[in-house]
Amino acid sequence: MSTPKMFNHKTQLILVALATVLITVFTLHANGYLRHSSEQDALYISEFSLIASVPGAQGLVSTKPADFIARCDGGYLVMDAAEKVSKNLTGVLVDQKNRLISCR
Template structure:
């Protein structure tokens, strides 16, 4: 029984992994997230509105814009193009929009 040299097999495996990662990255299937790409939920606060009480907010708008898509509140960042996220609570449940049709598990839509 002849023994094979494992070095060419190791180099082939490492080269295959590096080549696969390079091709996936080139075609946009692989994205490495950077810390500046993330928006922390701690940066947002809900102001409770009570009838008869005044509250103050800044006249300057935030750099994020919210849109209701398929009944879910989606945030878009206007400063960092391509940064998009779904607003969720502490249990990772999506925040729903009122007045929009919400998809159900069966595929039918209903009013919330």
């Protein structure tokens, strides 16, 4: 009597491929190579504009201060949210091409 084949060759290949992907993802996650970002990591807070100081040109600005505080940290401009928005909200300032804005 011969034992019936449980799986054919194609099914075995699919199961091995699936197991390989799952083991690879688990190993990368366990070693810290996969980073799961939260919504707050990619949060677009606000858009900023540059008011150039050109002699003779008049720029109108509000007298009310913004809800953000800028500071220089590690050579880059970091924005902290004021108490009204969120106490723990911090991020680096980037331009339209996501390049860091440096400060001195």
